[in-house]
Amino acid sequence: MSVGVSVRPFDVARVRADFPILAQKIYGRDLVFLDSAASAQKPRAVIAAMTEAMERQYANVHRGIYWLSERATEAYENARDAAARLLKAYDRSEIVFTRNSTEAINLVAHSYGRGVLRPGQAVVISEMEHHANIVPWQMLRDAHGIDLRVAPITDSGEIDLVSLARLLEDGRVGLVALTHMSNVLGTCTPARRLAALAHAHGAKLLLDGSQAIVHRIVDVQEIDCDFYVFTGHKLYGPTGIGVLWARHELLEQMPPFLGGGDMISSVSFARSEWAAVPHKFEAGTPPIVEAIGLATAIAYVEALGYEAIAAHETTLVDHALSRLSSIPGLRIFGHAQDRGGVVSFALEGAHSHDIATLLDRQGIAVRAGHHCAEPLMQRLGVESTARASFGLYTTKDEIDALAEGIDRVREFFA
Amino acid sequence: MFEDLRDLYQEVILDHGRRPRHGSRLAAFDATARGDNPLCGDRIALWLKYAEGGAIERVGFEAKGCAISIASADLMAETVAGISDEEARQLAAALQALAKTGDAPIVPEPLAERLERLLPLAGVHEFPSRVKCATLPWHALLAALTGRENATSE
Numbered sequence: 001m002s003v004g005v006s007v008r009p010f011d012v013a014r015v016r017a018d019f020p021i022l023a024q025k026i027y028g029r030d031l032v033f034l035d036s037a038a039s040a041q042k043p044r045a046v047i048a049a050m051t052e053a054m055e056r057q058y059a060n061v062h063r064g065i066y067w068l069s070e071r072a073t074e075a076y077e078n079a080r081d082a083a084a085r086l087l088k089a090y091d092r093s094e095i096v097f098t099r100n101s102t103e104a105i106n107l108v109a110h111s112y113g114r115g116v117l118r119p120g121q122a123v124v125i126s127e128m129e130h131h132a133n134i135v136p137w138q139m140l141r142d143a144h145g146i147d148l149r150v151a152p153i154t155d156s157g158e159i160d161l162v163s164l165a166r167l168l169e170d171g172r173v174g175l176v177a178l179t180h181m182s183n184v185l186g187t188c189t190p191a192r193r194l195a196a197l198a199h200a201h202g203a204k205l206l207l208d209g210s211q212a213i214v215h216r217i218v219d220v221q222e223i224d225c226d227f228y229v230f231t232g233h234k235l236y237g238p239t240g241i242g243v244l245w246a247r248h249e250l251l252e253q254m255p256p257f258l259g260g261g262d263m264i265s266s267v268s269f270a271r272s273e274w275a276a277v278p279h280k281f282e283a284g285t286p287p288i289v290e291a292i293g294l295a296t297a298i299a300y301v302e303a304l305g306y307e308a309i310a311a312h313e314t315t316l317v318d319h320a321l322s323r324l325s326s327i328p329g330l331r332i333f334g335h336a337q338d339r340g341g342v343v344s345f346a347l348e349g350a351h352s353h354d355i356a357t358l359l360d361r362q363g364i365a366v367r368a369g370h371h372c373a374e375p376l377m378q379r380l381g382v383e384s385t386a387r388a389s390f391g392l393y394t395t396k397d398e399i400d401a402l403a404e405g406i407d408r409v410r411e412f413f414a
Numbered sequence: 415m416f417e418d419l420r421d422l423y424q425e426v427i428l429d430h431g432r433r434p435r436h437g438s439r440l441a442a443f444d445a446t447a448r449g450d451n452p453l454c455g456d457r458i459a460l461w462l463k464y465a466e467g468g469a470i471e472r473v474g475f476e477a478k479g480c481a482i483s484i485a486s487a488d489l490m491a492e493t494v495a496g497i498s499d500e501e502a503r504q505l506a507a508a509l510q511a512l513a514k515t516g517d518a519p520i521v522p523e524p525l526a527e528r529l530e531r532l533l534p535l536a537g538v539h540e541f542p543s544r545v546k547c548a549t550l551p552w553h554a555l556l557a558a559l560t561g562r563e564n565a566t567s568e
């Protein structure tokens with residue numbers, strides 16, 4: 001199935017017109033949505049593709065010997081092609097659909113962690129990981145005798161590469177699992193260098209691309225990483241679908257994660273044979289409609305072009321940093337050289353929740369809290385931050401509205 | 415612009431949020447508990463001291479949180495001083511109802527005046543995501559009264 005995504009030069013006004021939700025008023029004011037890093041809004045093309053899939057092409061996949069099921073299977077498998085193209089996978093069979101990034105990381109922690117890593121080996125994460133890239137490794141540590149090591153970050157919010165290298169020195173590290181872009185600090189990590197460093201010490205590299213894929217072109221071959229995960233709903237796609245990419249030979253080595261239908265080639269009560277990669281990892285009826293939505297979201301982003309998107313976001317981040325840093329009493333967390341469209345901050349005299357509530361009443365949606373990164377909050381010495389994050393549809397005017405909104409918050413609490 | 419927010423952030427709240435009167439640890443205490451809101455990172459630790467006759471003499475707390483949670487903790491310390499455990503439980507239940515519905519329930523006479531001092535917290539009921547900010551200190555209080563060390567507002 002194909003839903004028309006027309007190619008045109010990047011034009012924020014046109015992009016905004018593609019997102020029905022942005023036309024809404026909140027408390028009688030224009031919605032200023034600055035929480036895309038938590039979950040992005042959906043373009044009409046995605047909504048339409050999912051509706052059409054259910055209205056015209058819906059049936060279970062890989063099972064029916066009839067027209068509808070064949071169409072649905074084709075659309076679902078086309079989504080695998082879209083994800084493979086997006087990440088520049090070596091082969092389409094390296095794309096495993098999951099529910100989200102969290103499930104993709106759990107899949108690796110479970111299958112690669114227990115099936116391939118041996119007790120006594122180590123996994124390295126960093127101080128700026130999302131809980132999704134911390135907790136599965138702690139569970140692996142406790143269940144399987146894996147040593148969990150944490151690479152520190154520098155005060156500017158970048159991975160401390162010298163310390164990371166030291167953690168790898170004893171050769172016991174089997175896997176390095178790091179964010180490709182921090183959801184709190186906006187830091188983009190040096191993926192190619194991380195891969196080279198991990199490989200030089202005999203370790204594999206997993207990148208959590210939940211945030212990075214929204215802002216950056218990702219080429220897993222060029223990066224030379226071993227696992228890459230992302231989640232559909234942050235990339236303007238639906239909830240309920242995520243992607244694990246892994247090198248084919250790794251997927252071959254890994255035992256299945258969940259058991260059930262669709263992941264076997266034969267079953268008897270004595271034993272079952274696993275289906276081939278990637279189906280071995282897709283037990284049960286998959287998120288069919290969501291996969292179709294994700295494929296459309298990918299096509300939408302590709303049509304706009306990552307270069308144009310990145311240029312737009314760089315303008316937004318520069319503008320935000322300069323506007324916000326001139327507000328007295330405002331502290332910005334994270335000053336990485338290479339960063340994406342996320343800015344976390346604290347304001348003297350006003351807690352992040354109070355900031356969020358007061359901004360909300362001005363129609364401005366920001367996130368406040370620990371952003372599922374409590375260890376990072378400890379590293380920063382705070383309980384929570386406020387965070388503004390940007391998407392395709394964010395405008396400079398909205399950032400001005402944020403800056404003016406924060407000024408009013410200051411006056412309110414002065 | 416913030417007219418409707420004045421219900422949430424009344425002067426009393428802003429004042430207690432900014433300058434809590436009871437925001438310190440008690441050197442000598444009979445009970446203590448911590449409260450955590452794992453969703454947002456708000457935290458409180460409180461210490462409680464009883465007077466000779468068994469009534470609550472003093473409550474002190476240390477908290478990290480928003481204006482609402484600090485103000486609620488401070489007003490709590492103020493209003494539970496001088497009452498019994500049982501009365502404090504009744505007051506906590508009344509506060510929770512007040513924060514959720516905006517209406518003050520009927521309480522026995524000796525508590526009515528204390529509940530009145532908590533009325534500025536009624537505004538949170540219009541902000542569902544903020545109700546827990548107001549109730550967290552009270553969950554911690556209830557934990558201290560029953561000898562538990564930890565409470566969450568989940």
Ligand SMILES: Cc1ncc(COP(=O)(O)O)c(C=O)c1O
Pocket residue numbers: 037038100101102103130132133179181182183208210211231372
């Ligand atoms: C860096 C990062 N990793 C992982 C996740 C988890 O994504 P999901 O909740 O869709 O699994 C998120 C978003 O919440 C994130 O920002």
